[in-house]
Amino acid sequence: METKIDLDSKIPSEVSHVTETLEKAGFEAFLVGGCVRDLVMDRIPKDWDVTTNAKPEQIIELFKKTVYENDFGTVMVINEDVTHETLRQIEVTPYRTEGGYTDFRHPDQVKFGQNLEEDLKRRDFTINAMAYSASNGQCIVKDIFGGLKDIQDKTIRTVGEADKRFTEDALRMLRAVRFASELNFSISTETMESIIKNAHLIQKISAERIRDEFTKIILSPNGSAGITMLQKLGLLQYIIPELEDGIGVDQSGEHAYDVWTHALYSMQHAIDKNYPLEIRLAALFHDIGKPKSRRRREIKSARDAAKKEYTFYGHEVIGARMTRKIMERLKFTRDEINLVEKLVRHHMFFSDTEVITLSAVRRIIAKIGKENIWALMNVRECDRVGTNKKETSYRLRKYFAMIEEALRDPISVSQLKVDGNYLIDTLGIAPGPRMGWILNALLEEVLDDPSKNTVEHLSELVQSLNALGDGELKALGERGKEKKEALEEEEVEKLHKKHGVRK
Numbered sequence: 001m002e003t004k005i006d007l008d009s010k011i012p013s014e015v016s017h018v019t020e021t022l023e024k025a026g027f028e029a030f031l032v033g034g035c036v037r038d039l040v041m042d043r044i045p046k047d048w049d050v051t052t053n054a055k056p057e058q059i060i061e062l063f064k065k066t067v068y069e070n071d072f073g074t075v076m077v078i079n080e081d082v083t084h085e086t087l088r089q090i091e092v093t094p095y096r097t098e099g100g101y102t103d104f105r106h107p108d109q110v111k112f113g114q115n116l117e118e119d120l121k122r123r124d125f126t127i128n129a130m131a132y133s134a135s136n137g138q139c140i141v142k143d144i145f146g147g148l149k150d151i152q153d154k155t156i157r158t159v160g161e162a163d164k165r166f167t168e169d170a171l172r173m174l175r176a177v178r179f180a181s182e183l184n185f186s187i188s189t190e191t192m193e194s195i196i197k198n199a200h201l202i203q204k205i206s207a208e209r210i211r212d213e214f215t216k217i218i219l220s221p222n223g224s225a226g227i228t229m230l231q232k233l234g235l236l237q238y239i240i241p242e243l244e245d246g247i248g249v250d251q252s253g254e255h256a257y258d259v260w261t262h263a264l265y266s267m268q269h270a271i272d273k274n275y276p277l278e279i280r281l282a283a284l285f286h287d288i289g290k291p292k293s294r295r296r297r298e299i300k301s302a303r304d305a306a307k308k309e310y311t312f313y314g315h316e317v318i319g320a321r322m323t324r325k326i327m328e329r330l331k332f333t334r335d336e337i338n339l340v341e342k343l344v345r346h347h348m349f350f351s352d353t354e355v356i357t358l359s360a361v362r363r364i365i366a367k368i369g370k371e372n373i374w375a376l377m378n379v380r381e382c383d384r385v386g387t388n389k390k391e392t393s394y395r396l397r398k399y400f401a402m403i404e405e406a407l408r409d410p411i412s413v414s415q416l417k418v419d420g421n422y423l424i425d426t427l428g429i430a431p432g433p434r435m436g437w438i439l440n441a442l443l444e445e446v447l448d449d450p451s452k453n454t455v456e457h458l459s460e461l462v463q464s465l466n467a468l469g470d471g472e473l474k475a476l477g478e479r480g481k482e483k484k485e486a487l488e489e490e491e492v493e494k495l496h497k498k499h500g501v502r503k
Helices: 013-024 034-040 056-062 116-121 147-153 162-168 171-183 189-204 207-218 223-232 259-272 277-285 315-329 334-345 358-368 370-386 394-407 420-425 433-448 455-466 470-499
Strands: 002-004 029-032 049-052 075-078 089-094 096-098 110-112 131-133 140-142
Touching: 013 029, 013 049, 013 056, 013 089, 029 034, 029 116, 034 131, 034 147, 056 075, 056 089, 096 116, 162 171, 162 189, 171 189, 171 207, 171 223, 207 223, 207 277, 223 259, 259 277, 259 370, 277 315, 277 334, 277 370, 315 334, 334 370, 358 370, 358 394, 358 433, 370 394, 420 433, 433 455, 433 470
Parallel strands: 049 089
Antiparallel strands: 002 140, 029 049, 029 131, 075 089, 096 110, 131 140
């Protein structure tokens, strides 16, 4: 089916140059796939793909600089002088057909096709199986599988038989959910039924490819709906089964939702605020340890005997460990894992302004770093909103004020009024481990009381500390590090017991 649609005004000159060069050399050339879908939907394409009846060696001859090093015949046309990343490389691929998919991901054999229809038949979804050409002044969208109608109906549907498409490439099941999340489309009934039937095949896909699609779902405008779809279609059990453990786990108290729904609402708030990936993941995972830590709470009043009350002591510690294992399993980067684990581990710190002291706030900033403190507060905000609270609550405003005040005080060794050079040149302290132990002890003094961060006071303290033996000084310095963790745990435990916090 051909439909006249003029998309030329939306196509950058760098892309038009590629198709026009191929056509002038006597070849067919079509924009194809996702870029056509995006142009039709008036979206900006993230990449540009061209398909042609020219062979790779013929394509290479036509352009100044190309890269060709793959098994699928794709030639990358390089535009070196272009600053826009999506236009620096234009993919040009000959028409092709594919053989079987014994690994459920890659075709066993790739052959160059004879015409455009053969090429479009191998694609995943109808909305990605359209081609566009402006050859001879005719602006035509080639749409033999009804992609335009599915765009109009906001539907994700496979090209041809769904079971065949998903057994060819099991990753397409995740891509269906991802496109639905990104475009705010629904998945057709027959496509959903096929995904449910073939969901187990996702286990054949590498963790890296699953992570990439999962990340795109999280980064989409409807990420929580995407995670819900993964669960309902039977895919989530093979990706992050730990999340499903929260379904139906009531929390009582201030919580209006079970652990599963609370996690989705928290993450969606992060999405709505356009927070980065790490905060979205932390919002999704922050209570993942609750099902393992839930205990029935003792009911002291006969009047409340019928109520179900639960506690979740230590869920942030359990959740942090689980988060690390999940993200390692999905091959996230070390930096991403470390940050999300920190945010999950410490998301309970800001829980009650009547319990948390300013010195404790300084310690948490010292522990997670100045660069991460506002990320932690963003996660806390997501947590509160997911609990059915307003993000501008008194508590959140109070937390912000406490952090602003604490950030004006010293929270690291580098902010002490004396440094290593001063200890060596003025106080005669020899460089080495003892100096490190002394500086840690000084920081502990200042974290408790910033007014003590003076050269005079710290110099006197250094002299006293230096009089200690190595064993005693080392123990003192190491206790300082342990004390930070212990004091934080004490603050949280006090909060749990005194106020009956179930978070």
